[in-house]
Amino acid sequence: MTIFSSPLRKKVIAASLALCFTPALLAAETTAQNAKAPLPLQEIRQFTDVYAAVKAFYVDEKQTGDRQLLENALAGMLSGLDPHSAYLDKEAFEEMKEGTEGEFGGLGLEVTMDASGVLVIAPIDDTPAARAGIRAGDIIVKIDEQATRAMTLSENVKLMRGKPKTKIRLVIARKGVDKPLNFTITRDIIKVQSVKMKELKDGIAYIRISQFQEHTADDLAKYLIDLNKKNHLKGLVLDLRNDPGGLLNAAVGVVSTFIDKDKVVVSTKGRTAEANRSFLTRPSDYLNFDQSPSSDWVAKVPKEAKTVPMVVLINAASASASEIVSGALQDHKRAKIIGQQSFGKGSVQTVLPLRPLDGGEATTGIKLTTSRYYTPNGRSIQAKGITPDIEIADTAEGNYATFNIREADLAHHLKSEEEKKAFQKKQKEESEKQLDDAKQPELRYFFGDDKDFQLQQAVKILKGEKYITGFEKKPEVTKENPKKTEGQTKK
Known part of the structure; x- marks a missing residue:
């Protein structure tokens, strides 16, 4: 997804899995x-x-400067390709180059553009947006009374940004809610702690990654x-939901x-030689540009980390790097993937400076x-996502009524006809299932808390105990059967 409001990384002029190939070589090859x-x-x-017609006849002459018209033409050319290609004006280009290592100003939303407005891919943990109750799948219809649909993603993001402690008004459309929702949120400087850990009972640890940063x-x-060191590494739940x-x-x-050295994590394939390569579990592929091997903490991880029983949690807002991690661990049979099908963002973006x-x-x-x-087994995730080994609903009563919008739902998304037909069929089946169960579950929780239904089931799976999926059909309440049961459990 195009994430202009995400943390910007030092020396990395690309967002959301954008690989920085050498522009001169790429341009030379393309020219040839x-x-x-x-x-x-x-x-x-x-x-x-x-x-010429725009220059001569457009009603507002101030908007017909040569530079502005040409930049609009470039922006239109790129935005029509797919949801992630974009023209970077001076401000956006500088933001790409100047990293803040996980600190940025704004609301704390990961967003992309949708036909109806600005689509929230995920609110970032512990940010103003998350605390205000913005959810993955929400559509931002208006920003301070301005319609988002009439603007580009970059223009919308500029409106959402501003000085800390200033307020912003959002009008949001949410599935399952008849009327638009109004939010007034105070902007802030957001410092994202990408990794959080919590020790559970019986030697099981819960680790949540909310974003992939330096x-x-x-x-x-x-x-x-x-x-x-605490002898607590006996089972692990890795939470990538909403990442x-x-x-x-x-x-x-x-x-x-989590896996041995020199194993394939992900490979990329494109039209040029530089776009085709594999990334392996080796320091040269994961160390930061300015990081020395002596400061490589990954190399110091105990061998137990590569054998401990492990479950990975994903959902429809798990995208891009989250899908690389879950797909690799699934292909190498290192972990059990549970939850719901991921977003399906399987494309790589390259930033090319313009002369x-x-x-x-x-x-x-x-x-x-x-x-x-x-993935290591050659699976394309684009417009498909990662399918969990065990599908677990949001709650024991089923899923929340969210939009569940994925990559395949975005206009102009990258696809093949075969991928398109297969995914459309699955989406239709999912839509029908959601219509059959329109009632909202009463349970509400935050990821990792004591009421987290999916985490509870993950722990049971690690311990080999019976678990429930939340999709079990429960008997109807009748005179003969006045009580509901918990449905069938699985092992």
């Missing part, structure tokens, strides 16, 4: 490939006709080392803590989808 193709003269003539793998490794992704090398580092006319340093660029990524 296109050298034989004739120029589309008819289409170019049509473009110049439209350009220090995520090291922080995870430190927790595992500490747990092993929208982040840095690729962080995802590789997380997988490297300025004066020959100076680039101040703008484009973010272009250049390849798809694949």
Whole structure:
């Protein structure tokens, strides 16, 4: 997903699994490939006709400057390709280059664009948006009385940003709620703690990763080392629910803590030679650009971390890096994946700086989808997602009525016809199932608390006990059967 409001990382000019290939080599290869193709003269003539008409007749002359028109043309060209390709103006380009290592200003939302407005992929833990009650799947219809549908994603994100302690009004559409919801939220400087740990009973640990940042793998490794010293590393639940992704090398580092060295984590395939490569569980593929091998905490993880029984929790808002991690652990049969099908963001974006006319340093660029990524067994996640080994509902009473919008629902998403047909069939089945169970579960909880139904079932699965999925059909209440039962349990 395109995440302009996500943490921006130092020396990484890309967001949400954007791999930074060398622009000069990529451009040279692309130029060579296109050298034989004739120029589309008819289409170019049509473009110049439209350009001239706008310059001559558009009602507001202030909006017809050459630079503005050309930037609008570039933005339209890229946004029409897929939801993740985009033109980066000066401000967006600088934000990509200047990292803040997990600290940024705003509301704490991971968002993308939808036909109805701005789609919330996930609220980030412990942020103003999360505390206000914004949920994954919500559609932001208005921002301070301005309709989001009429603006680009970048324009909407700029509206949501602002000085800390200032207020912003959001109008939100939510599935299962008849009327629009109004939220007034106070902006803040958000420091995201990407890894949190909680010790459970019987030697089982719960570790939640809310985003993949520069220090995520090291922080995870430190927790595992500490747990092993306490002799508490006997079972592990890794929670990736509502984790929208982040840095690729962080995802590789997380997988490297749990499986042996030099195993494939993910591979990428595209049209150019640089877009085709594999990422393995080795320091060269997970260390940060400025990190020395001596500070590699992943390499210090005890061997028990690679054998401890493990369950991974995912849901429809688990995307990108989350899917790389869960897909790799699933393919290597290292962990049991439970929860619900993930988002399905399986494409890689490359940031290409644009050469300025004066020959100076680039101040703008484009973010272009250049390849798809694949799990170790060669599965494409794009518009499909990771299918859990065991499907567990949000609660014992079934799922919450959320939008459950995934990559395949986004306009212009990257797809093949075969993928499209298969996923549309599955989406139809899921929609019918949701309609059959429209009643809202009464249970509400936060990830990792004592009421977390999916976590409770994960612990039972680790211990080999009976568990329930939340999808069991319960007997109807009648005179002959006045009491509801808990339904069938599984083992």
